[in-house]
Amino acid sequence: MRIIGLTGGIASGKSTVARIFEQLGAVVIDADQLSREAVMPGRPAYDAIVAEFGPTVLCADGTIDRKALGCVVFADAAARSRLEKITHPAIRQLAEEKLAELREVPVPLVIYMAPLLIEAGAASRVDEIWVVFVDRETQITRLMARDGITREEALLRVGAQMPMEEKRTYGKAVIDNSGTREETELQVRRLWEREVAMEK
Template identity: 45%
Template sequence: MKVIGLTGGIASGKSTVSQYLREKGAAVLDADAIAHALAEPGGSIYCAYRSHFGDGILQSDGSLDRAAIGKIVFADPAEKEWLDKAAHPLIQAEIERQLAVEKQREVPLIVLDVPLLFEAGWDKMTEENCLVDVSEMVQLKRLMQRDGYDEQAARARMAAQMPLEEKRRRADRLIDNNGDLPATLRQVDRLWKEWTHDGFSQ
């Protein structure tokens, strides 16, 4: 079975593609979900953040206040750098653990769903890397609609990520998600057949 890296910029539609691959039978390792689990009280990320930032980033129930952490790291590049250096090895270790488990199972495809696939260097864990690609204008429009940002706030979040042009250069495959959903899923179907050597759609 192949291990495919799936990535995309913010509001690119990566989650939609990931869910479709899961429905087709792929084992999807979702880096965001893994990070969220590790950030629960007692988890490795939770302990690292609490030690670094102090109890001021905890909510009344003891869980992490993600909005408070977001404000800190968005305003201070040094804190953002620390957060990435602290969290990424912990998330990678859990991904590698889950990857080893999935390789023992009879699954047609393993997908690493990672927003920061290239930034974190996790593309080295995969055999091919696929980018869900959109134009900057489509990305901007979808981000504003989805999260309610004004244009300035949306552009700031887009600018905080690796430019899509660089991701396109690094990716082995592109899924064009500028059009409608059926057009996107048809591309995924074609890739599924290539990746799994399955001549029949599921």
């Protein structure tokens, strides 16, 4: 089973690219979805987050308020580090369980989509890395529009991650998502033909 790590910065368009790969026949594991599962009430990571950050990061229904928690950790590198020490091992365990299930099927190609693939030290989980790239200004503009936040908040969130120019150097393939959806889809389809379809 070939596992491709799909990564990129916040608001770079990883989900858009992953959906195209899914339409072409890949199985996609979304680390963001795993991170939501990992912090559900009753899970060890949930208890650890509440113990570390207190009840102010909870919604009225008792689930983790990701927006409130984000406000805390994006403004404080030490708090972000404490959160990552809780969540990264929990996400890793879920990812390994999903990959083990897929190996039983078996599935020829898996896209493991993770924004912090490199930063979390998870690159060893995949066979190669493909990076979804956008220039910094496009990234900030899209993040502001997507999350309804100010430029200052967007700059904090972008600044908390590895710069896109650095991240792209890790990619065996780089998909430039700075243009239109159609331009991105054309790149993805060409990459699929070259890297996946040709190997069948």
